[in-house]
Amino acid sequence: MIKRDETNRVVFHHSLAHKSDVEEIRSWHLERGFEDIGYHFVILKTGNTESGRDIKMVGAHAAGKNADSIGICFEGDFRTETATGRQYDAATSLYHCLCRAYGKNLSIEFHRESTDENPCPGIGLDRGLLINSLSNGGI
Numbered sequence: 001m002i003k004r005d006e007t008n009r010v011v012f013h014h015s016l017a018h019k020s021d022v023e024e025i026r027s028w029h030l031e032r033g034f035e036d037i038g039y040h041f042v043i044l045k046t047g048n049t050e051s052g053r054d055i056k057m058v059g060a061h062a063a064g065k066n067a068d069s070i071g072i073c074f075e076g077d078f079r080t081e082t083a084t085g086r087q088y089d090a091a092t093s094l095y096h097c098l099c100r101a102y103g104k105n106l107s108i109e110f111h112r113e114s115t116d117e118n119p120c121p122g123i124g125l126d127r128g129l130l131i132n133s134l135s136n137g138g139i
Contacts, residue, residue, distance in 0.1 A: 001035050001036065001053075001054070001057040001058065002057065002058045003056055003057055003058070004056060004057060004058045004059075004067065004068065005067070005068075006068050007068060007069070007070060007098075007102050007106065008068045008069070008106060008107055009065065009068060009069045009070070009106050009107035009108070009109055010069060010070045010071075010072055010095060010098065010106050010107070010108060010109070011061060011062045011065055011069045011070070011071055011072070011109045011110070012072050012073075012074065012091070012108070012109070012110050012125065012130070013039065013061060013062075013071060013072065013073040013074065014073065014074045014075075014076050014077065014078040014125060015042070015073055015074065015075050015076060015077070016077050016079075017075075017076075017077055018076065018077055018081065019075070020042070020075050021042060021044060021050060021075065022037060022042045022050040022051070022052050025037050025039065025042060025052070025073065026052065029060070034060050035060070036052070036053050036054075036060075037052040037053050038052075038053065038059055038060035038061040038071060039052045039053060039059060039061050039071040039072065039073040040052050040053050040054075040055050040059055040070045040071050040072065041070070041071070041072045041073070041094060042072075042073045042074075042075060043072065043073070043074050043075065043087050043090045043091055043094070044075045044087075045075050045076060045084050045086070045087060046084075046086060047084070047086025047087060047089060047090040048090070049090050049093075049094055052071075052073075053071075055070065059071040061073070062109075065109070069109075070098060070106070072091065072094065074087050074091070074125060075087075076125075078125045082125075082126075083125045083126070083130075088129065088130060088133045089133070091130065091133065091134070092133045092134050095108070095134050096134075108130070108131060108134060110125075110127060
């Protein structure tokens with residue numbers, strides 16, 4: 001794995017599975033030939049946050065944006081379900097912690113912004129609600 005030289009953004013994803021955690025996603029990614037889980041963090045529906053790939057390393061979650069980003073995956077299939085309030089709150093806490101750690105506001109992006117053909121993280125993760133939560137310290 002390659003160490004990340006700079007960090008400028010966080011990219012949000014969903015797991016595409018109703019139930020999933022770091023270890024399950026890691027096994028999916030290893031089966032696909034990844035060196036480790038592609039995401040740095042997974043936010044469970046309970047609001048618990050699990051650490052994935054080493055935060056110092058380049059992730060494998062958003063082609064063309066991995067070199068300077070942190071990948072955050074929400075548990076859930078947001079094509080058919082919605083993120084929980086606890087997930088929004090956990091994302092807010094994590095985002096502010098990361099901004100403090102890197103000494104700057106990090107850009108906020110959705111995986112689908114990388115390509116027109118990618119719907120990740122689905123419509124059940126509301127960008128406006130997430131941005132509002134991140135800006136105001138919670139929903």
